[in-house]
Amino acid sequence: MTDVLPAVVVGGGQAGLAASFYLRRQGVQHVVLDAAEAPGGAWRHTWPSLRLFSPAAYSSLPGWRMPPTDGAENPDAPHVVDYLAAYEQRYDLPVRRPVHVRSVTRQDGTFVLDSDHGTWRARAVVGATGTWSRPFVPAVPGIDRFRGDQVHSARYAGPAPFAGRRVLVVGGANSGAQVAADLLPVAEVTWATLGSPRYLPDEVDGRELFRVASASLRGEGEGVGSLGDIVAVPPVRRARDAGELVATPMIARLTPDGAVAADGTEHELDAVVWCTGFRPELSWLRGLDVPRREGRVVTEGGPAVPGVPGLFLLGYGDWCGAASATLIGVGQWARQAAAEVGAGLATTA
Template identity: 60%
Template sequence: MTQRTDVVVIGGGQSGLAAGYHLRRLGIEHVILDAQTAPGGAWQHTWDSLRLFSPAEYSSLRGRLMPIQPGEVYPDAAHVVTYLADYEKRYDLPVQHGVWVPAVHRDGTHLRVETGCGDWQARAVVSATGTWTRPFLPAVPGRREFTGRQLHTVQYTNPADFAGQRVIVVGGGNSGAQIAADLAHAGIDLTWATQCLPRYLADDIDGRALFDHATVRRRALDEGRTDTGGVASLGDIVAVPPVRAARDAGLLASRPMFARLTATGVEWADGTRAEADAVIWCTGFRPALAHFASLRLRGTRGRIATEGTRAADEPRLHLLGYGDWTGPASATLIGVGRPAREAAREIAALLGS
């Protein structure tokens, strides 16, 4: 049996909830389909020591400030999960958990959203599936030869899993720095391999400044002015307290990226080798958009061309929360509010027409 609604939102994490909030304010009938069995999105699956880049009051969705976490300046992931669960309940958002969407199809004047428990027919779709379910692993020579353990950021939990082991962390971004610091503080035998020398942002810069910088850049681009370079121009690593402490203690000395993996470790271009029991790939993600394969919209790097949040070649589809290409800082709690509002307004205009 096919159910019908005006809008289907795919994904019930922070971006999906932001979309639901603005759709509800405009009185637009919608449903939010979430593959997770409980509220909280990808925050339910992060490593134990993960902290936000910003204080709670600067990490909120529209309409509800995140409460301060006692004893913490930067809230942990569990606090974020509690906040998102409360947000979903507070606004009575129509989230259906445990519903996976394998595909979306064109169906005349509508889009048909296929699920494992029946289809939905909608006049518009908002995709808010994020990137966490699509970890990226680089094609490094010898990766299949290595006999030790290999895992991605999404599989890392805490240093206890690596007690007494030699670990190589790959990646010079925030996740690489945070996980390397986590292991270093625990006394794990660590090698941190990065493509370039780590670029730390100034110690007084956190998510507040990053959001403001991303917004200024987007405004400049929209007005045809010179590109300010975005957040990447400031650096790659936010010096959150654990990272700052490990760096200042000399525990985060990086090495250049190795040339290949061997059966028992890694080897650099000059022939230098290091033995390892595990390699943790902190090498980023790609947008989780496989459910749009039948629409044939994806271009370079797996992205869909957008105008704002709207898909350039499918006006009934909006993409939310995947990064700057779908709105300034839209992959953050504080940043997703504005593009979610704009998407809801465009959808309201589409439905009205």
């Protein structure tokens, strides 16, 4: 495609759809390029027992509340996938998939996006590629020598493959606690964390997290991190209260057949599940001179990237907008990005 579009959104998960919703309300012609084969973003790849921290009504994108679930109060991932697919159709969002954007450069005042389905030119780009496709595994000594199975939480598909096995779960945040609790009924689980687990109060769910994040944005309070690291969803709470979900210090190294603890004790293992987070998938930005600090693209506390007019990053984490990586939290930042895109286009015109 050689015509210059006002805007292109890269990524069709929850952040990309929110951006498209507000761009359409701004009257900005645009297209959403999504590398996935089907709607749903990262929610298509989660483990079966995963549920949202909040009820459906508090887990919604702008414009349309997520329909309630049957039975359980908090939706599971398939419910979210169905909602995102219906959201696209409801607002007739211009999503094209699968289109993988390989790089973006700047030429004659416009962005040029190279993809596996041709070239796209735009005056503004909203990056919403998320983090799921870039799982992070720490450089633990001996990791290459371990002969057992290793899987990141991004590829964890449930407890069945680990039944009757000795499993090390590494990671002290939500995914680590949830995966460890998921495995406990079928496997011998060791849960290794860098420090003691910090559980949020049991009554705290996604509604309270969003309220605290929003208050922090207004300069009130210390933000979500002050509450803790782990939301005590029912399976985690049950395992914790039963004394089954017990954290141990982070391992010192892996061996071919197990792990060595900090005190020198060696434990035999059959598998390791790395619940160690993700990094933003921004490899497609390599063709631009974007400001970086300690390896991370610099933003202004919101979606705009300083020094690169027309470039916005949405939904990667708090560094590009408090709670922007959540369903309910991304809307305010998508609205801001769309407004700035519209204002920029008007100035250019």
